[in-house]
Every structure is written in structure tokens, then in C-alpha cells.
Amino acid sequence: MTGTTPATRVTELPAGWLREHMHEALAIYGEAMGYDASVVAGRYGYAVQHTERPGFRAVGAFAATPDGEQLVGFGYGYLVAPGQWWHDQVRAALDRRTAKRWLPGAFEVCELHVHPEAQSRGLGRRLLHALVEGVDAPAALLSTPDADTKAFRLYHADGFVDLARGHHFPGDARPFAILGARLPLRPVPGT
Numbered sequence: 001m002t003g004t005t006p007a008t009r010v011t012e013l014p015a016g017w018l019r020e021h022m023h024e025a026l027a028i029y030g031e032a033m034g035y036d037a038s039v040v041a042g043r044y045g046y047a048v049q050h051t052e053r054p055g056f057r058a059v060g061a062f063a064a065t066p067d068g069e070q071l072v073g074f075g076y077g078y079l080v081a082p083g084q085w086w087h088d089q090v091r092a093a094l095d096r097r098t099a100k101r102w103l104p105g106a107f108e109v110c111e112l113h114v115h116p117e118a119q120s121r122g123l124g125r126r127l128l129h130a131l132v133e134g135v136d137a138p139a140a141l142l143s144t145p146d147a148d149t150k151a152f153r154l155y156h157a158d159g160f161v162d163l164a165r166g167h168h169f170p171g172d173a174r175p176f177a178i179l180g181a182r183l184p185l186r187p188v189p190g191t
Helices: 015-020 022-033 037-050 085-093 096-102 123-132 150-157
Strands: 009-013 057-065 068-079 107-114 139-145 161-167 176-182
Touching: 009 015, 009 068, 009 123, 015 022, 015 057, 022 037, 022 068, 022 107, 057 123, 068 123, 085 107, 085 139, 085 161, 096 161, 107 123, 123 150, 139 150, 150 176
Parallel strands: 107 139
Antiparallel strands: 009 057, 057 068, 068 107, 139 176, 161 176
């Protein structure tokens, strides 16, 4: 694994490219989230299906290597809709007023991960902004472990607010925070 350099590029990824390289992307997901190989393997089918959802968009971060480039981070999302697992889980976690205000037409930042060896160099922020730039949605929503992590601090610094805290998704013992930001993103001054 190489560290990121100023030459690390962030670019939009075609859905087909991500489908072909999903194992590579999900390996980064597993490393970043601390999941074991069985959890990562179980995610593959869902992730490929996500590439077919309305409003799907993906971005990747590539670091230069002696042999070309290596994927060191990625993100993807799509428009949320009733009947989608994450939408329905979040709808149940939010009070009625908050759900009505935030869910309709929102863009879910489904995955956004940087390999641990490439973190703390601004790649997460670059990926986040590239992912939601120009998205035709009133808001971006996401869930992240409910802890004082680099990711949690990044989201708050970039204008995300707490919609729910301490939510438990089936299959993960950790509590999660559900966050939302109006688009376009406007970083919070002084953070």
C-alpha cells in the first residue's frame, strides 16, 4: 500500500468500472471499517445492486505507484426511496417531522472509505465533495459509527448535522449516527 501524495487524483467512476473492481473497493471498506472478511464478502452482492439505483454516482481516489495507479479510496451513493433497506431503517429511526423534512429526494452517501494508510491527508473530504458535487437532490444523508472518529468530525465540519444518534442497524453491534446536510455542501467556518 502506498501513501497518498499530492499526485493522488480523485475522479468520477463509471458504474461499470466500479462493478468490475468492487472486490478491490470493498477491501478498502473492510480495512476502514474494521470488518472481517465474511462481512466484506456478504456486502458484495448488495454493493453491485446499488450501482443500478436511480441517481447512482461513484468516485475513486487513485495514488501513483511504480506500476501505474492504485485505488486508495472510494465513495458512492444514489437517491433514496421507500423500499430500500437503508431508507426504511432510517425512516424508522427518525421522528416523523425529521423524516418528512430530510428523506424525500435525498442522496444517500452509501459508502465513503479511505484505506487507513491513506487517511488524514484530506482524501475523505475530496471524495465527499466530488461525490455530491452537482447532485440533483436537496440533501445528502449518511450513517457513520456514532463515535469521535475522523469521519464523524469530517462530516460535521462539512455541514452535516445530527438527525439521529445511537441507532443500531441490524447486523452491526455498534451504534450509528444518521447525519444530513443540505446541498450544495457548505463547510462550517473555523472547523
